[in-house]
Amino acid sequence: MTRVPASPTTLLTGVGELVTNDQTLGDGSPLGLLHDAALVVADGRVAWVGPASAAPPADRRRDLGGRALLPGFVDSHTHLVFAGDRSAEFVARTTGARYDGGGIATTVTATRAADDATLRRLLAARVAEARRQGSTTLEVKSGYGLDVAHEARLLRLAREVTEETTYLGAHVVPAGADHDDYVALAAGTMLAACAPHARWADVFCEPASAHAFDADEARTVLLAAGAAGLGLRVHGNQLAPGPGVRLAVELRAASVDHCTYLDADDVDALAGSDTVATLLPGVEFSTGHPYPDARRLLDAGVVVALATDCNPGTSNTSSVPFVVALAVRECGLTPAEAVHAATAGAARALRRDDVGVLRVGSCAHLAVLDAPSYVHLAYRPGVPLARGLVL
Numbered sequence: 217m218t219r220v221p222a223s224p225t226t227l228l229t230g231v232g233e234l235v236t237n238d239q240t241l242g243d244g245s246p247l248g249l250l251h252d253a254a255l256v257v258a259d260g261r262v263a264w265v266g267p268a269s270a271a272p273p274a275d276r277r278r279d280l281g282g283r284a285l286l287p288g289f290v291d292s293h294t295h296l297v298f299a300g301d302r303s304a305e306f307v308a309r310t311t312g313a314r315y316d317g318g319g320i321a322t323t324v325t326a327t328r329a330a331d332d333a334t335l336r337r338l339l340a341a342r343v344a345e346a347r348r349q350g351s352t353t354l355e356v357k358s359g360y361g362l363d364v365a366h367e368a369r370l371l372r373l374a375r376e377v378t379e380e381t382t383y384l385g386a387h388v389v390p391a392g393a394d395h396d397d398y399v400a401l402a403a404g405t406m407l408a409a410c411a412p413h414a415r416w417a418d419v420f421c422e423p424a425s426a427h428a429f430d431a432d433e434a435r436t437v438l439l440a441a442g443a444a445g446l447g448l449r450v451h452g453n454q455l456a457p458g459p460g461v462r463l464a465v466e467l468r469a470a471s472v473d474h475c476t477y478l479d480a481d482d483v484d485a486l487a488g489s490d491t492v493a494t495l496l497p498g499v500e501f502s503t504g505h506p507y508p509d510a511r512r513l514l515d516a517g518v519v520v521a522l523a524t525d526c527n528p529g530t531s532n533t534s535s536v537p538f539v540v541a542l543a544v545r546e547c548g549l550t551p552a553e554a555v556h557a558a559t560a561g562a563a564r565a566l567r568r569d570d571v572g573v574l575r576v577g578s579c580a581h582l583a584v585l586d587a588p589s590y591v592h593l594a595y596r597p598g599v600p601l602a603r604g605l606v607l
């Protein structure tokens with residue numbers, strides 16, 4: 217009888233600092249920090265974690281030379297499938313123009329005009345760019361198709377790179393469409409065509425924008441999506457105070473994203489819920505709006521995630537390290553809280569417990585830093601320290 221050999225095990229040793237995000241490991245802090253640590257990987261999963269001096273033998277060995285090792289970043293909010301460029305819109309904002317969502321139409325035109333091969337190439341380049349900066353899990357939304365065929369096409373392409381795909385047909389009302397007719401389409405025929413390619417549904421709920429959706433319209437689309445078996449997410453409270461956060465909590469959405477303009481009731485609603493507040497400070501960097509107050513949310517007991525929102529309009533960056541640095545200087549987080557939000561918090565926003573953490577059984581999705589500590593992500597902003605590693 218032929219014996220099937222067990223797949224080779226890999227020992228990562230010489231880990232100067234290991235972020236596990238498991239409070240039962242290491243120093244007992246939320247980051248579960250270990251120093252002079254090692255990790256064994258087998259079959260794509262973590263098989264052992266502990267002090268390097270106690271590491272078991274393995275088939276292969278990689279010495280990290282004192283570098284810090286973290287769970288790979290979980291970028292739980294991106295719009296990576298798009299064509300075209302809106303740098304002129306960004307430049308206009310530097311001299312006072314306001315972002316209102318109207319520029320999305322420019323990207324819709326360019327994206328519809330691009331063939332599958334072009335979109336696939338652009339998407340692959342963005343995924344590779346994110347991986348080079350430490351991201352190992354990506355959520356990807358549609359939202360630049362805005363008709364049945366194009367929304368389904370964008371989700372099919374997104375599915376080629378991630379399971380975490382999100383139907384965002386209700387991003388804005390496309391040029392020439394009637395608002396009510398478009399809501400019915402997004403909650404009906406378009407949803408039916410897109411649901412097989414999506415895990416999630418999202419709506420841009422922002423009554424302050426003439427292009428986006430009010431609470432009743434957003435509720436209509438999200439209830440239909442939930443009935444079709446999709447998990448729910450909301451773009452809310454980005455441009456002004458509004459109903460997005462409370463709608464997300466009402467519908468038990470996994471996450472409400474942006475959370476830039478919150479009142480006390482929004483914070484209370486989030487604090488008593490299982491909806492994660494996902495902050496996207498790359499947006500405020502680009503739009504000039506005030507940064508969201510992460511400190512207020514954490515102090516109220518809200519689970520906070522950080523993500524890039526990579527898109528051509530409001531946040532054209534795939535860099536989670538950049539977002540971590542912004543969150544530390546502009547949103548009131550400590551480096552430890554920001555790293556936790558970009559890993560464990562973002563995993564929670566995707567309702568995942570197999571990523572964003574390094575414990576026995578979790579995915580061997582890693583971020584290796586050319587630095588001795590996670591603190592350097594904020595301390596050395598703009599320096600390419602992180603790289604993603606999937607074993």
Ligand SMILES: N=CN[C@@H](CCC(=O)O)C(=O)O
Pocket residue numbers: 317319320323420451454499525527528529530531
């Ligand atoms: N605000 C809605 N959607 C994106 C921006 C899309 C765009 O301007 O192209 C966001 O999350 O900021």
Ligand SMILES: [Zn+2]
Pocket residue numbers: 293294295451525527
């Ligand atoms: Zn977004």
